[in-house]
Amino acid sequence: MLKTSGKISKKFPENSQFRIMNSKNQQLRIWAGLGTLYLVWGSTYLAIRFVVENVPSMFASGMRNVLAGTTLLLWAIFSKNFKRPDSKFLWVNAIAGTLMLAIGNGLLSIAAKWVPSGFSSLFFAISPILLVIIFWFDGEKPRRNVLIGAALGVIGVIILMSLKNVALKGGEGMFFWGVLLLFIAILGWDLGVFIVKKANINNYPTSQIAAAQMIPGGIVTLVVSGLLGEWNHVDLANVPVNAYLWFAYLYIVGSIVGFSVFSWLSKVAPPTQVATYTYVNPLVALMLGWLLGGEQLNPLMLVAALFIISAVILITLRNQKSTELKSKQIKFE
Secondary structure (H helix, E strand, C coil), rough: CCCCCCCCCCCCCCHHHHHHHHHHHHHHHHHHHHHHHHHHHHHHHHHHHHHHHCHHHHHHHHHHHHHHHHHHHHHHHHCCCEEEEECHHHHHHHHHHHHHHHHHHHHHHHCCCCCCHHHHHHHHHHHHHHHHHHHHHCCCCCCCCCHHHHHHHHHHHHHHHHHCCCCCCCCHHHHHHHHHHHHHHHHHHHHHHHHHHHHHHCCCHHHHHHHHHHHHHHHHHHHHHHHHCCCCCCCCCCHHHHHHHHHHEEEEEEHHHHHHHHHHHHHHHHHHHHHCCCHHHHHHHHHHHHHCCCCCCHHHHHHHHHHHHHHHHHHHHHHHHHHCCCCCCCCCC
């Protein structure tokens, strides 16, 4: 019989059975969190498509980021971990937010008019590959398995680009330009990640970092929206209810809930386990686009998915094993 000190609470017996049960419960919570993240962030591509069918693209993207950023800023201010930002923190995150959200999410929203959500999610999955190239130019030579992953990703992209008749109805003539916008969006996102990582300013709460990127990024997006003349086409009184519901989904579930779950997982789960969202999300987006959006599930697209997701696994696992999440960078799709 195990003897315990009188100082040890009987409510929490110090035995292996209790520790095993506690560990199992924690793993269940982690997998529930991952499942939520897969579904939430995997569904944002289709939600964006449904919103931009009725609301100007850049306007919708800018409003979403300003609202979500303001909510997260209030969250950070009223939390005990809020840290007074210095000028470097503000301008670095403002630049990163402009690149990641005004260029990244903004151009993704425009492309969503012509490019199927499943295709977009799969194409966006090459982001880690471009990031490897960016850091390579900066002098960080990738290892062999990362280069193999990059090569697989390139093959997957070539297969994707060979697909025909996958554009959304009415967007056939703009499909190529939509894909080009997606590529620029990915490049903008990765440059934003690169800038933040090089600046090494992650000793702030994750909600504060996200807000510092989303608010300026959203404001720049709204300014660009005005310059493009989108404001003249905003008629909120005639926007259908389902578009408002999808916008609310993106704002509340996609940004706030997705951020909260990712932030919690980053603290309690192994980095390699958290990183699985980068290659599960495209599969979720493909299936949802097919089931709910009436999008084609081309066999060649599945082959491309195999190459791209294999590439992301090789690159992500390599990078995550070498660091315990050095950067608290948050990805909002």
